[in-house]
Amino acid sequence: MSNSLLERIRTFNQIFQNSQTSGIDLYKLCNTLGKVLECCVTILDSKGYILGYAFVQDGGKNIGISRNEQSTYVSGEYNSQLLKIRSTRANNFDVPDTGGEDCPVTVAPVYYGGDRLGTIVFERINKEMFTDDDLVMVEYAAMVVALEIMRIKTEIMNEDERKRSMVEMAMGTLSYSEFEAVGHVFRELKGSEGLLVASKIADREGITRSVIVNALRKLESAGIIESRSLGMKGTYIKVLNDKLLSQLERMQ
Numbered sequence: 001m002s003n004s005l006l007e008r009i010r011t012f013n014q015i016f017q018n019s020q021t022s023g024i025d026l027y028k029l030c031n032t033l034g035k036v037l038e039c040c041v042t043i044l045d046s047k048g049y050i051l052g053y054a055f056v057q058d059g060g061k062n063i064g065i066s067r068n069e070q071s072t073y074v075s076g077e078y079n080s081q082l083l084k085i086r087s088t089r090a091n092n093f094d095v096p097d098t099g100g101e102d103c104p105v106t107v108a109p110v111y112y113g114g115d116r117l118g119t120i121v122f123e124r125i126n127k128e129m130f131t132d133d134d135l136v137m138v139e140y141a142a143m144v145v146a147l148e149i150m151r152i153k154t155e156i157m158n159e160d161e162r163k164r165s166m167v168e169m170a171m172g173t174l175s176y177s178e179f180e181a182v183g184h185v186f187r188e189l190k191g192s193e194g195l196l197v198a199s200k201i202a203d204r205e206g207i208t209r210s211v212i213v214n215a216l217r218k219l220e221s222a223g224i225i226e227s228r229s230l231g232m233k234g235t236y237i238k239v240l241n242d243k244l245l246s247q248l249e250r251m252q
Helices: 005-017 026-037 076-083 132-172 176-189 198-205 209-221 244-251
Strands: 040-045 050-054 089-092 105-112 115-123 193-196 225-229 235-239
Touching (some): 005 132, 026 040, 026 050, 026 132, 076 115, 105 132, 115 132, 176 193, 176 198, 176 209, 176 244, 193 198, 209 225
Antiparallel strands (some): 040 050, 040 115, 089 105, 105 115
16 A cells, blocks of 8 residues: 555545535545555444445455445344444454455444444455554544434434424414314324325314314425315325324324
8 A cells, every 4th residue: 555644544534625515425435445445345333224335346245235235234143243343453354244264354333422333344355454554544434434423313313303393383383173183184194194085084073174174284384294185085195294293192
């Protein structure tokens, strides 16, 4: 490997400099790591789901991922073995489902705040051992991946909170009778989308059809649902905010 450690770090850092968004493309990160370290790279989360990978060397199998690149996760047994590795383990020759007995494999756990977030697996098919400079890049990559996974988790949490707040605000605009009507509608729907006849629900529950219509309009104007009249067939309803149904269950 002719490139110096500094040159490789600079190449790696270009991922952040060239990023057009707040996040990092983990597949591009794997591709760059694979090139600077001349190895196959796979990033897994703590459950074994594949967050990114790169096949750099011809013939690389890379931890049980088929060559057609269709797999989205590794086996539970394999992931359990990886999770038992608590600190970076370099130049292993006994890691199953990799290139072979004579192919060095380095496994780097990904931690943040003491929590195990995932694992990065580096596999060399050319049988060249990972050097100390290589391991500096491995540790640096593990830190970057930890920060990115935490960013993704925080983004998901923020999005979930935003959705819950939208549902709570929309439900707050409903009168008591409209709230009851919404409950009847979604019990009838039995899922996140479907077709129902408002007049039948109104007759069965002893409420007016207008109460149901007004309630659905309020939810639609808040972006919680989508509804479309199909004439005599009824009304098609689709839930756009996946927090609606769970919120209804808690409130009823």
